[in-house]
Amino acid sequence: MESSALSTTLQDINGSNLSRQRKTKRKEIVEKRKAINELIKAASVENDHLASFPAFRQFDRTGFSVYLESGSGDKLSSSLKRELQKLVKDNMERHYGHEWATEEKVKRREMVTPEARYIFVYEAANNNRKFIENEMILVGFVHYRFTLEEEFPVLYVYEIQLQSRVQGKGLGKFLMQLIECIARKSCMSAVVLTVQKANEAAMDFYKTKLRYNISSISPSMMGVDKNYEILCKAFDSEAEAILQVYQDGSITMAAWQLQTYTRMPADMVPLSWDTTDGF
Numbered sequence: 001m002e003s004s005a006l007s008t009t010l011q012d013i014n015g016s017n018l019s020r021q022r023k024t025k026r027k028e029i030v031e032k033r034k035a036i037n038e039l040i041k042a043a044s045v046e047n048d049h050l051a052s053f054p055a056f057r058q059f060d061r062t063g064f065s066v067y068l069e070s071g072s073g074d075k076l077s078s079s080l081k082r083e084l085q086k087l088v089k090d091n092m093e094r095h096y097g098h099e100w101a102t103e104e105k106v107k108r109r110e111m112v113t114p115e116a117r118y119i120f121v122y123e124a125a126n127n128n129r130k131f132i133e134n135e136m137i138l139v140g141f142v143h144y145r146f147t148l149e150e151e152f153p154v155l156y157v158y159e160i161q162l163q164s165r166v167q168g169k170g171l172g173k174f175l176m177q178l179i180e181c182i183a184r185k186s187c188m189s190a191v192v193l194t195v196q197k198a199n200e201a202a203m204d205f206y207k208t209k210l211r212y213n214i215s216s217i218s219p220s221m222m223g224v225d226k227n228y229e230i231l232c233k234a235f236d237s238e239a240e241a242i243l244q245v246y247q248d249g250s251i252t253m254a255a256w257q258l259q260t261y262t263r264m265p266a267d268m269v270p271l272s273w274d275t276t277d278g279f
Helices: 002-045 078-111 171-185 200-209 237-243 253-261
Strands: 058-061 064-072 117-124 136-149 152-162 190-196 228-234
Touching: 002 136, 002 152, 064 136, 078 136, 078 152, 078 190, 117 171, 136 171, 152 171, 152 237, 171 190, 190 200, 190 237, 200 228, 228 237
Parallel strands: 152 190
Antiparallel strands: 058 064, 064 117, 117 136, 136 152, 190 228
């Protein structure tokens, strides 16, 4: 009887300890998520991310000069929306093929949401190096947002588009360097973007020249056949362990764990699992 009572008492104690552990773990997760949401909110409400990087206001190469401005999706003029839509169509329709009609509608909706942030690229009219309002020509843009991916705050590049005549001048790399600066200053853990598999030049640009990696959240890493890949560049070891894929195509143990336990009921996740250090 005493042995049975002792066993019951120990079970009660163990159960109580386990319950406290789970409550503590849940509290930590909630507090961490709240802090991340505050980071994303703070980054999203900032009006001019270029203000912190005056050196990126203008891009000059021999015989070529452009000026950069910030903007947001809910403040686009009708004429500017048309210019953005035309540039996206000119550059991307061939890569989407028969899916373009549907994809174009999605992109148009995404463009005008309040969360959409922009870097506009303008060239002075008549190759004049003086940038005068109403005399500038839109030659490119970046559409980006601050969001959450696998519990990490990230800057997600929705679009980076340049007119064909200004490509190959180093402007694309310049814009991505700016985007990475904005992401770091905003305390984002990574820059994430989507590339069409058919767009081989863009894939090579990101993976070879900018050293982006296929992300563990890319469809190909989930065993799903899609016409695009998700790439990323992480800025800290924890995000790298979860979001990036090894060069040989394998994922980290941490990424495997996250993919596994995010599909499990909360009360079934082992407390000993850690998303950065493995079992």
